[in-house]
Amino acid sequence: MPTTLTANPAKVNDILYSSWGYEQTNIDFYIVTKVLGKSVKIRELGSNTVGTGFMSGETTPTQTPTGDEMLKRVNAKTDGSYTIKIASYARAYQWDGKPKYCSWWH
Numbered sequence: 001m002p003t004t005l006t007a008n009p010a011k012v013n014d015i016l017y018s019s020w021g022y023e024q025t026n027i028d029f030y031i032v033t034k035v036l037g038k039s040v041k042i043r044e045l046g047s048n049t050v051g052t053g054f055m056s057g058e059t060t061p062t063q064t065p066t067g068d069e070m071l072k073r074v075n076a077k078t079d080g081s082y083t084i085k086i087a088s089y090a091r092a093y094q095w096d097g098k099p100k101y102c103s104w105w106h
Helices: none
Strands: 015-020 026-036 039-053 056-065 070-076 082-087 090-094 100-103
Touching: 015 082, 026 056, 026 082, 026 090, 026 100
Parallel strands: none
Antiparallel strands: 015 026, 015 090, 026 039, 039 056, 039 070, 056 100, 070 082, 082 090
8 A cells, every 4th residue: 555655755866677578577777857746757768688598688777868758656665665657567666776687588
């Protein structure tokens, strides 16, 4: 259940990631560009992927924005973290700085 947001925990330049997919694991990275009340503006970032297995690897963000700014509402957690709903099938979480597992099918 969402908590009542009294102070937006997001900060400009926070990096977020979203992991989604059915038969493959897609990872998208985002950067917070502006904090506005209970919302943030974010932009998608490029990524670097290194293969580590059969049709799988690890990916990290670049500092190069690849998409337009999007306005998203922040869902604050009681532990001081937060998430952002990107789409009906994807949520973005604060990135811990470690490469994220990804896979592909083609």
